[in-house]
Amino acid sequence: MSKFTEERNGRGTQEWSEHTYNICVGCEHACLYCYAKPQAAWTKAELRVPGAWAKQKLNPNCSRLGAEVGRKGVVMFPTSHDITPNFLEPSLTTILNLLRNNKVLIVSKPHLSVIKVLCKELKHAKDDVMFRFTICSLNQDLCSFWEPGAPSITERLQCLRYAFERGWATSISAEPMLDDLEGTLALADRVDPLVTDTIWLGKMGPIQWQYNSHVPGFVEAGQRIKALQTDENILRLVAAFAGRKKIRWKDSIKKVLAAQEELAKAAA
Ligand code: SF4
Known part of the structure; x- marks a missing residue:
């Protein structure tokens, strides 16, 4: 098992790395489910204004661009913005x-x-780099709604193929899953031949009603995700993926499995 794949006990980014690093505030991809936005907006009221989060800027507090980071192990970069073409140069540095x-x-x-x-x-x-590309569904309409500023699914799949064919370690994150069971199975089947490492599946975290009330169709889309990701449906999903070696469950799904185990123990 590689250092990238080893089991970690933490939650969220800690399941994947010992340390995280970012150089920007805001993110051009402007995903409606973004967890980083409410975290940042907690202290920066200006980020609560619709459209403000999409105005990605370099963070002046990170001007050393990682040069100050000592030996940590696996560092995940980035976690609260993305590497868009506008920020490629400082990201590469x-x-x-x-x-x-x-x-x-x-x-x-x-x-x-x-x-x-x-x-x-x-x-x-x-040997010291792994790419983990986020592809939450093959359905472009779903991705365009939830990830309005992000590259198309076709482009993300091209990236996966490009890296894989050149011998890079590749992995996929479908967190949050945006599709139903059939859609998620189809996604895993499509990416599997181009993934050298793991395919991570996770639920959507708290739905960001507060920040998206102005977005037409958000209430219906949020309710759809909630209905798709009930405990019952997650257990169905886990059963459907049984035996698939590259599949990994994020903490949100492990929690459902742990609760199920407790129930089974109590009933025994
Ligand atoms: S790409 Fe990541 S950081 Fe950027 S808006 Fe989407 S979820 Fe947030």
Whole structure:
């Protein structure tokens, strides 16, 4: 098992890495489920204004671009923004700095122009890098609604193929899953041949009603996700994926499984 894949006890990003690093505030991808936005908006009221989060900016507090980070293990970059073409240059510098002492897990809804540059410039550190691309559904309409600023699914699949064919370690995150069981099975089948490592499936966290009340169709879309991700449906999903070696459950699904085990113990 590689350092990237080893079992970690933490939740969220801690399931994947020992340390996280970011260089921006805001994110051009503007996902409606973004967990980083409410966290940042907690202290920065200006980020609560509709559209403000999509105005990604370099964070002046991170001007050392990872050069200050010592030996941590696996560092996940980024976690609260993405590597968009506008921020490729400082992102590349950051990854190179982090690689001096660490392995780097690059998590992204990837842009092909970005991935081409990263594959070229990080070639010397191939063994210390893993790409984990976020693809939450193959349904472009769903992704366009929930991830309005992110690259198309076609482009993300092209990135996956591009990295895989050049010998990079690849992995997929479908967290949050946006599709029903059949859609999620179809997604896993489609990406599986291009994934060298793992395919992570997770539920949507708290639905961000408060920040999206102005978005037409949000109430219905949020209710749809809630109905799809009941405990009963998650147990069905887990059963449907039984025996698939690359599949990993995120903490949100492990929690449902643990509750189910407790119920079974109590009933025994
Ligand atoms: S790509 Fe990630 S950080 Fe950016 S808006 Fe989407 S969920 Fe938030």
